[in-house]
Amino acid sequence: xxxxxxxxxxxxxxxxxxxxxxxxxxxxxxxxxxxxxxxxxxxxxxxxxxxxxxxxxxxxxxxxxxxxxxxxxxxxxxxxxxxxxxxxxxxxxxxxxxxxxxxxxxxxxxxxxxxxxxxxxxxxxxxxxxxxxxxxxxxxxxxxxxxxxxxxxxxxxxxxxxxxxxxxxxxxxxxxxxxxxxxxxxxxxxxxxxxxxxxxx
Amino acid sequence: xxxxxxxxxxxxxxxxxxxxxxxxxxxxxxxxxxxxxxxxxxxxxxxxxxxxxxxxxxxxxxxxxxxxxxxxxxxxxxxxxxxxxxxxxxxxxxxxxxxxxxxxxxxxxxxxxxxxxxxxxxxxxxxxxxxxxxxxxxxxxxxxxxxxxxxxxxxxxxxxxxxxxxxxxxxxxxxxxxxxxxxxxxxxxxxxxxxxxxxxxxxxxxxxxxxxxxxxxxxxxxxxxxxxxxxxxxxxxxxxxxxxxxxxxxxxxxxxxxxxxxxxxxxxxxxxxxxxxxxxxxxxxxxxxxxxxxxxxxxxxxxxxxxxxxxxxxxxxxxxxxxxxxxxxxxxxxxxxxxxxxxxxxxxxxxxxxxxxxxxxxxxxxxxxxxxxxxxxxxxxxxxxxxxxxxxxxxxxxxxxxxxxxxxxxxxxxxxxxxxxxxxxxxxxxxxxxxxxxxxxxxxxxxxxxxxxxxxxxxxxxxxxxxxxxxxxxxxxxxxxxxxxxxxxxxxxxx
Amino acid sequence: xxxxxxxxxxxxxxxxxxxxxxxxxxxxxxxxxxxxxxxxxxxxxxxxxxxxxxxxxxxxxxxxxxxxxxx
Numbered sequence: 001x002x003x004x005x006x007x008x009x010x011x012x013x014x015x016x017x018x019x020x021x022x023x024x025x026x027x028x029x030x031x032x033x034x035x036x037x038x039x040x041x042x043x044x045x046x047x048x049x050x051x052x053x054x055x056x057x058x059x060x061x062x063x064x065x066x067x068x069x070x071x072x073x074x075x076x077x078x079x080x081x082x083x084x085x086x087x088x089x090x091x092x093x094x095x096x097x098x099x100x101x102x103x104x105x106x107x108x109x110x111x112x113x114x115x116x117x118x119x120x121x122x123x124x125x126x127x128x129x130x131x132x133x134x135x136x137x138x139x140x141x142x143x144x145x146x147x148x149x150x151x152x153x154x155x156x157x158x159x160x161x162x163x164x165x166x167x168x169x170x171x172x173x174x175x176x177x178x179x180x181x182x183x184x185x186x187x188x189x190x191x192x193x194x195x196x197x198x199x200x201x
Numbered sequence: 202x203x204x205x206x207x208x209x210x211x212x213x214x215x216x217x218x219x220x221x222x223x224x225x226x227x228x229x230x231x232x233x234x235x236x237x238x239x240x241x242x243x244x245x246x247x248x249x250x251x252x253x254x255x256x257x258x259x260x261x262x263x264x265x266x267x268x269x270x271x272x273x274x275x276x277x278x279x280x281x282x283x284x285x286x287x288x289x290x291x292x293x294x295x296x297x298x299x300x301x302x303x304x305x306x307x308x309x310x311x312x313x314x315x316x317x318x319x320x321x322x323x324x325x326x327x328x329x330x331x332x333x334x335x336x337x338x339x340x341x342x343x344x345x346x347x348x349x350x351x352x353x354x355x356x357x358x359x360x361x362x363x364x365x366x367x368x369x370x371x372x373x374x375x376x377x378x379x380x381x382x383x384x385x386x387x388x389x390x391x392x393x394x395x396x397x398x399x400x401x402x403x404x405x406x407x408x409x410x411x412x413x414x415x416x417x418x419x420x421x422x423x424x425x426x427x428x429x430x431x432x433x434x435x436x437x438x439x440x441x442x443x444x445x446x447x448x449x450x451x452x453x454x455x456x457x458x459x460x461x462x463x464x465x466x467x468x469x470x471x472x473x474x475x476x477x478x479x480x481x482x483x484x485x486x487x488x489x490x491x492x493x494x495x496x497x498x499x500x501x502x503x504x505x506x507x508x509x510x511x512x513x514x515x516x517x518x519x520x521x522x523x524x525x526x527x528x529x530x531x532x533x534x535x536x537x538x539x540x541x542x543x544x545x546x547x548x549x550x551x552x553x554x555x556x557x558x559x560x561x562x563x564x565x566x567x568x569x570x571x572x573x574x575x576x577x578x579x580x581x582x583x584x585x586x587x588x589x590x591x592x593x594x595x596x597x598x599x600x601x602x603x604x605x606x607x608x609x610x611x612x613x614x615x616x617x618x619x620x621x622x623x624x625x626x627x628x629x630x631x632x633x634x635x636x637x638x639x640x641x642x643x644x645x646x647x648x649x650x651x652x653x654x655x656x657x658x659x660x661x662x663x664x665x666x667x668x669x670x671x672x673x674x675x676x677x678x679x680x681x682x683x684x685x686x687x688x689x690x691x692x693x694x695x696x
Numbered sequence: 697x698x699x700x701x702x703x704x705x706x707x708x709x710x711x712x713x714x715x716x717x718x719x720x721x722x723x724x725x726x727x728x729x730x731x732x733x734x735x736x737x738x739x740x741x742x743x744x745x746x747x748x749x750x751x752x753x754x755x756x757x758x759x760x761x762x763x764x765x766x767x
Contacts, residue, residue, distance in 0.1 A: 369747055
C-alpha cells in the first residue's frame with residue numbers, strides 16, 4: 001500500500017517539475033513584459049478590437065495555424081528574415097495580446113507574422129482568399145469563396161466590389177462578407193516591424 | 202445416488218484468468234470496438250486532408266470540410282478517439298489480468314465509455330462547425346471536455362482499485378507504466394486546459410504550455426501504454442521472461458523523468474527564452490537512456506524467437522511496434538537538435554515523424570493487444586487469418602510509404618526554404634508528388650484498418666463466422682469446464 | 697537599460713533555481729536509491745518478470761498463433 005503511494009508520488013513529481021520548469025517559470029518571467037508606447041502615443045502591441053478581434057476568431061476557426069506560422073526566427077537561423085518574412089526576430093512581447101496563441105509549427109504556406117506589412121492591400125488579400133490561384137499560381141491553399149459574395153457579369157457591381165483579375169464562371173467582382181472583411185482586417189494588422197529593443201540583443 | 206466425481210485440481214491463476222476475462226468482456230469490447238471506429242474516422246479525415254493538399258479543389262466550397270477543420274478533426278479523433286479508447290481498454294484489461302482481480306465498477310466504466318464517445322462526437326462536430334479553440338491537440342470546444350475528462354476519472358479510480366486489491370505478490374513492469382499513465386494523463390489534460398483555453402497564462406507561455414501538452418500526450422499517454430503492452434505481450438507470447446528486469450526499472454524512471462521536458466523542441470527558433478528550448482533539447486537527448494534500455498529489453502527477449510513472427514499475429518504487431526519505438530525515438534531525439542531543427546522544423550518531416558511514432562509504434566501495439574485479447578475475451582477465434590495478414594501488410598507498407606515520403610520531402614523542403622533564392626511556390630510545387638504519395642500511403646493504411654474492422658465485427662458476433670473451439674486456446678485441459686465442475690462440487694459440499 | 701538589467705537579474709534567479717533544484721533532486725534521487733536498495737526493493741526482481749507465467753501457460757509455451765493454424 002505505502003509502496004503504491006511512493007510510486008504515484010514519484011510519478012506525480014516528474015510531471016509537476018516539468019510544468020513548473022517549462023510553463024510556470026517562463027510565465028513568471030513574462031509577467032514583467034508590458035506593451036511599449038510609441039512616439040505617436042499608440043501602444044505596441046495593441047489589443048485586438050472590432051473587426052480584428054472577429055477576424056482572429058475566423059483565422060482560428062478556419063485552422064490557418066495548420067499551414068501558417070506567426071514567428072520569425074533570428075538572423076542566421078533559417079532564412080526567415082532573408083525571405084522577407086520579417087525585419088527582425090519575433091520576441092515574447094510581440095504576443096502579449098495573443099490568446100490563444102497562434103505561433104504554429106507548419107509552413108506549408110509562408111509565415112504570416114508580418115503579412116500586414118508585406119501585403120498592405122485589401123484587394124490583394126480579398127482576391128487571394130477568394131481564389132489563391134489568382135495571386136499565387138500553384139498554391140495549395142484552399143479557396144475561401146464563402147467569405148465573398150460573387151458579382152457576375154451583367155450584374156451591377158456595388159461600390160465596395162473588388163475586381164477579379166481573371167474572370168471565371170462569369171464572376172467579375174467579389175464583395176467581402178462581414179466575416180471576409182474581419183479576416184482581412186486581422187491579416188492586415190499582423191505586423192511585427194516595430195523595432196523592439198530586445199529583438200536586437 | 203451416484204458418487205460425486207472427484208473435483209479436479211484447478212490452478213488458481215487459471216481460474217483468476219477466466220474470471221478476469223469474463224468480467225471485463227463488455228467493457229473492453231466497448232472500448233476497443235469504438236476505438237477502431239474512431240480510427241476509421243480519423244483515417245478518412247486524414248485522407249481527405251491529405252488529398253486536399255495536392256488537389257486543393259477536392260471537396261472545396263464546403264466550409265465545414267475546409268482543410269484547417271478536417272485536419273484538426275483527424276488528429277483529435279486519432280489521439281482521443283482511437284488512442285484514448287484503445288489505450289484505456291488496454292489499461293483496464295492488462296491491469297485486471299496482472300492484478301488477477303475482476304474488473305471493478307463495470308457499469309460505471311460502460312457508462313463512461315458511452316459518455317466518452319458522446320464527448321468525441323460533440324467535440325468533433327464542434328470543430329467542424331468552427332468552434333475549435335485554436336490550441337493544437339486541444340481543439341475540442343471547452344464544453345465537450347468534461348465529457349472526456351469525467352469518464353477518464355472512472356478509469357483512474359478503477360485502475361487504483363484493482364492495484365490496491367491485487368492478489369499477486371509482485372508488480373509487473375507493465376503495471377508501473379499503467380499506473381503512471383493514470384497519474385499523468387488527468388494532470389496533463391487539466392493543467393494544459395487551464396493554461397491555454399481557460400487562460401491561466403497567455404502569449405508565448407501559452408505556446409509552451411500547448412507544446413508541453415502536445416508532446417506529453419504522446420509521450421506520457423500513448424507511449425507508456427504502448428510500452429506496457431509490449432512488456433506484457435512479447436514475453437507472454439513467446440513464453441520467455443523479459444531479458445533484464447533491472448534494466449526495465451531504469452528504463453521506466455528515466456522515461457518518466459526526461460520525457461516530460463522534451464516538449465519545447467516543438468518551438469525551436471521561436472520567440473521564447475533560449476533556456477526553455479535548451480531544456481527541451483536536453484530532455485529529448487536524455488531520452489536515449491530509456492529508449493536504449495527499453496529497446497535492449499524488448500529486442501533481447503525476442504532474440505532467438507524470430508521464427509515465431511511467421512505464426513503469431515500478435516507477435517508481428519508487437520515486434521513491429523517495439524522496433525519502431527526504438528527507431529522513431531532515435532529519430533525524435535536527433536530531430537530535437539537545433540541544427541537539425543533549423544532545416545526540418547516547420548516541414549513535413551515532423552508530420553512523418555509523428556506518424557512513424559503513432560502508426561508505427563503505438564497503433565501496432567494496440568492492434569497486438571486486441572489480437573491477443575479478443576479471442577480470450579470472446580472465447581472464440583478470429584474468423585480470418587487472411588484478413589489479419591492483409592491488416593499487417595497494409596500497416597507496414599502504408600506506414601513505410603507515408604513516413605519515407607514525408608521525411609524525404611521534409612528534408613528537401615527545409616533545405617529549400619533555407620535558401621531564399623528559391624521562390625516559395627517552387628517549394629510547394631516540389632512537395633506535391635510526395636503529398637500524393639502520402640495519400641497513397643494513407644489509403645493503404647485505411648484498407649488495413651477496414652480489414653481489421655471486419656474481423657473485429659465478426660469476432661464479436663457469437664460463433665457465426667467461425668468455428669466454435671478457439672484453436673489458439675485449446676490447451677490439453679478444458680479449464681472452463683473444470684472451473685465449473687469445481688464450483689458445482691463446492692456448492693454441493695456446502696448444501 | 698534598467699529593464700534589461702532587471703531581466704538579467706531574473707535570468708540569474710532562474711539559473712539559481714534550476715541549479716539548486718537539480719542539486720536537491722539529484723541528492724534526493726541518490727538517497728532514494730540507497731533507501732530502496734536497503735529496503736530490498738531490488739531483491740528478487742526476476743520473480744517479478746516471471747509473474748505473467750503460470751502452470752497452464754508456463755515459460756517455454758507459445759500462446760499465440762494464426763487462426764486455423766496447426767498447433
